[in-house]
Amino acid sequence: MSPRKAAVLRDGEGEGGQSLREHLVTTAERLISRRGTAGLTVREIAREARVADGVLYNHFAGKEELIALALHAHVRNVERALGGLPVRAGEGDVEANLRACVGYGLALHAAFLPAFAGLFSQPEVMRLFDAMPNPLGDGHGLKAILAGYLRAEQDLGRLSPDASAEAAAMLIVGACHEQVLPRLLLGSGPAPAEAEPDFAEGVVTTLMRGIAPRPAS
Numbered sequence: 001m002s003p004r005k006a007a008v009l010r011d012g013e014g015e016g017g018q019s020l021r022e023h024l025v026t027t028a029e030r031l032i033s034r035r036g037t038a039g040l041t042v043r044e045i046a047r048e049a050r051v052a053d054g055v056l057y058n059h060f061a062g063k064e065e066l067i068a069l070a071l072h073a074h075v076r077n078v079e080r081a082l083g084g085l086p087v088r089a090g091e092g093d094v095e096a097n098l099r100a101c102v103g104y105g106l107a108l109h110a111a112f113l114p115a116f117a118g119l120f121s122q123p124e125v126m127r128l129f130d131a132m133p134n135p136l137g138d139g140h141g142l143k144a145i146l147a148g149y150l151r152a153e154q155d156l157g158r159l160s161p162d163a164s165a166e167a168a169a170m171l172i173v174g175a176c177h178e179q180v181l182p183r184l185l186l187g188s189g190p191a192p193a194e195a196e197p198d199f200a201e202g203v204v205t206t207l208m209r210g211i212a213p214r215p216a217s
Contacts, residue, residue: 020059021060025069025070027049028045032074033077037122038117041063042056064124067119068126069132071125071129072132072135075112076135089153090152094159098207101172102172102175105146105175108176146169151165
């Protein structure tokens with residue numbers, strides 16, 4: 001790095017016209033996307049950002065705040081890369097749409113949840129992250145986005161008006177969590193980035209038909 005660039009970074013401006021605070025968040029997010037949060041140090045972030053180690057403390061209350069902000073940016077970037085929910089109310093077949101929702105939810109969680117695996121011993125990072133607006137769906141969260149889609153289908157008469165859209169959305173999100181989290185906690189291998197056909201079909205069939213016995217004809 002040239003002395004001129006080093007001076008720019010010291011004076012409070014990062015690359016691409018970013019503030020140095022933004023530059024540090026972007027740098028930490030880049031590291032998290034490459035290697036996760038486990039063992040991530042201030043020195044590693046500073047070297048990647050090409051600043052002195054102590055600069056971080058001029059812009060953040062501590063490493064925990066920087067990591068929380070970087071995680072928030074990471075989740076937003078994952079969502080941006082995947083695009084929005086791949087269905088629209090009133091279009092296509094409802095069951096096919098729900099399978100697509102399951103696949104989208106699984107891909108989303110498989111992409112960003114591994115970054116949280118190294119934070120179980122850092123509750124302050126999780127507390128700070130939880131205090132921020134939900135990074136998904138412009139602050140609404142995946143569950144709310146799914147529930148909104150389901151309510152729109154109810155309004156069109158394509159789903160039962162008596163069903164709870166919020167409960168159905170929670171079941172989809174919970175099913176995606178179940179496919180990813182145990183693998184992270186137990187270290188049993190990477191989470192599947194795509195839904196197995198039987199998994200998606202089972203979730204959708206249960207949502208659409210329920211588990212109560214059908215009355216005898």
